[in-house]
Amino acid sequence: MAKRSRSLSSEEPLPSKGEQTRALILETALEMFxxxxxxxxxxxxxxxxxxxALGNTYYYFRSKxxxxxxxxxxxxxxxxxxxxxxxxxxxxxxxxxHGVMRAILRNMEPYHQFAAILFRSAADPHSPLNPFSRExxxxxxxxxxxFAEVLKGTRTHIPADLEAExxxxxxxxxxxxxxxxxxxxxxxxxxTHRLMEHTVDMVVKLITLASLPPMRPLRKSTLQLxxxxxxxxx
Amino acid sequence: MAKRSRSLSSEEPLPSKGEQTRALILETALEMFxxxxxxxxxxxxxxxxxxxALGNTYYYFRSKxxxxxxxxxxxxxxxxxxxxxxxxxxxxxxxxxHGVMRAILRNMEPYHQFAAILFRSAADPHSPLNPFSRExxxxxxxxxxxFAEVLKGTRTHIPADLEAExxxxxxxxxxxxxxxxxxxxxxxxxxTHRLMEHTVDMVVKLITLASLPPMRPLRKSTLQLxxxxxxxxx
DNA sequence: GTCTATAACCGGATAGAC
DNA sequence: GTCTATCCGGTTATAGAC
Numbered sequence: 001m002a003k004r005s006r007s008l009s010s011e012e013p014l015p016s017k018g019e020q021t022r023a024l025i026l027e028t029a030l031e032m033f034x035x036x037x038x039x040x041x042x043x044x045x046x047x048x049x050x051x052x053a054l055g056n057t058y059y060y061f062r063s064k065x066x067x068x069x070x071x072x073x074x075x076x077x078x079x080x081x082x083x084x085x086x087x088x089x090x091x092x093x094x095x096x097x098h099g100v101m102r103a104i105l106r107n108m109e110p111y112h113q114f115a116a117i118l119f120r121s122a123a124d125p126h127s128p129l130n131p132f133s134r135e136x137x138x139x140x141x142x143x144x145x146x147f148a149e150v151l152k153g154t155r156t157h158i159p160a161d162l163e164a165e166x167x168x169x170x171x172x173x174x175x176x177x178x179x180x181x182x183x184x185x186x187x188x189x190x191x192t193h194r195l196m197e198h199t200v201d202m203v204v205k206l207i208t209l210a211s212l213p214p215m216r217p218l219r220k221s222t223l224q225l226x227x228x229x230x231x232x233x234x
Numbered sequence: 235m236a237k238r239s240r241s242l243s244s245e246e247p248l249p250s251k252g253e254q255t256r257a258l259i260l261e262t263a264l265e266m267f268x269x270x271x272x273x274x275x276x277x278x279x280x281x282x283x284x285x286x287a288l289g290n291t292y293y294y295f296r297s298k299x300x301x302x303x304x305x306x307x308x309x310x311x312x313x314x315x316x317x318x319x320x321x322x323x324x325x326x327x328x329x330x331x332h333g334v335m336r337a338i339l340r341n342m343e344p345y346h347q348f349a350a351i352l353f354r355s356a357a358d359p360h361s362p363l364n365p366f367s368r369e370x371x372x373x374x375x376x377x378x379x380x381f382a383e384v385l386k387g388t389r390t391h392i393p394a395d396l397e398a399e400x401x402x403x404x405x406x407x408x409x410x411x412x413x414x415x416x417x418x419x420x421x422x423x424x425x426t427h428r429l430m431e432h433t434v435d436m437v438v439k440l441i442t443l444a445s446l447p448p449m450r451p452l453r454k455s456t457l458q459l460x461x462x463x464x465x466x467x468x
Numbered sequence: 469g470t471c472t473a474t475a476a477c478c479g480g481a482t483a484g485a486c
Numbered sequence: 487g488t489c490t491a492t493c494c495g496g497t498t499a500t501a502g503a504c
Binding site for chain 4: 055
């Protein structure tokens with residue numbers, strides 16, 4: 001998260017002035033949000049602490065909500081880093097799914113209080129933060145990609161029709177767990193972890209069951225229902 | 235929805251002046267919300283159209299959001315009226331559950347656009363509109379009560395342990411459908427209706443299955459998990 | 469307790485000059 | 487890219503009338 005110094009010849013493009021200012025504003029905002037809370041942190045205060053003019057913060061972030069969008073993307077990067085080693089180590093479906101889910105919950109833990117705001121906006125179909133929105137599409141696609149990885153790395157046999165649909169379904173499952181997590185006021189969100197562990201078990205059993213040849217008709221008709229429900233969530 | 239005239243001797247308490255003013259403000263606000271949208275309707279405009287002073291709207295509604303809370307309660311009354319006849323007529327579990335769910339979706343239909351705002355706030359664990367909040371407790375309890383009614387009126391045998399838990403679970407199921415509904419942009423929310431019809435079927439089959447004697451151990455352990463997850467959602 | 473009128477505060481957002 | 491000035495609307499405050 002620390003900004004790399006400008007010293008050198010790394011092959012990555014060096015941050016332009018604008019990128020630096022943008023980063024400065026974002027850092028300042030996130031820091032203040034977690035210290036005082038979202039509502040209590042005014043755009044004016046962010047600008048002042050960051051040493052820029054109010055108008056300038058709006059040059060880089062279209063609205064206060066967009067600062068949260070930026071936070072969301074950063075959280076997503078944390079998830080990416082946390083999931084990669086798990087997907088290299090674990091070889092069972094259960095181990096992989098459980099590992100990924102636990103990593104995600106752990107990453108979010110410091111932001112539990114603050115995340116409520118994120119998901120308030122996320123529930124609004126018109127907000128850019130809505131997980132189904134165009135703005136969130138990139139993040140969503142990549143997340144779904146991780147769940148595809150979860151499936152690919154195991155030796156569990158899964159029929160192709162189901163395997164095509166499962167990544168989106170697992171992503172949806174993970175959103176459900178996150179929704180529970182937001183409302184979970186137990187210490188360190190222990191309840192959510194319990195729910196997650198039990199449901200991961202159930203999900204894995206269900207996948208195994210649904211992959212059995214005799215289940216083919218039921219599986220087909222269920223997948224058909226899903227197809228007919230899909231908007232462009234993919 | 236029309237305000238009864240003051241003419242008479244009905245046994246209901248006649249609305250006091252204050253109640254009339256309150257109702258006037260609420261009617262005006264809801265009308266404007268559905269015409270122009272929530273964000274576009276200012277408190278000043280509501281007050282002006284209702285012919286009261288701005289301060290007076292705040293006398294009756296602590297905030298703009300509380301106007302939505304009032305709408306939520308009104309919607310709940312619509313649901314109550316729509317569900318009662320269904321629970322008198324239908325005698326099968328499937329018929330009752332399906333009827334109730336369809337009635338709820340139909341009632342909400344005119345407010346699809348507008349309901350997004352409601353649920354944006356509802357997703358915030360700190361908002362009074364959150365379905366798990368103290369302010370929503372009365373409405374939630376009554377809703378859960380309807381689902382208890384759905385179960386009681388059938389001849390389907392359901393073991394006591396499951397029957398105790400089911401109303402809350404069905405309520406949760408119904409919240410899930412509503413969540414889908416909010417994000418459903420298909421004409422007349424046709425997708426949601428399709429989802430509802432299929433899942434009502436599945437839920438009924440699942441209940442029947444879970445009620446079978448051989449399922450007792452699995453049922454018990456699942457109910458135990460649920461108990462351990464419960465905060466005070468009841 | 470119900471209501472009016474008016475002014476002010478506060479903070480998110482925008483316009484336009486440099 | 488950055489700034490200052492301004493707008494706009496939710497909310498609050500005040501002082502007084504019925």
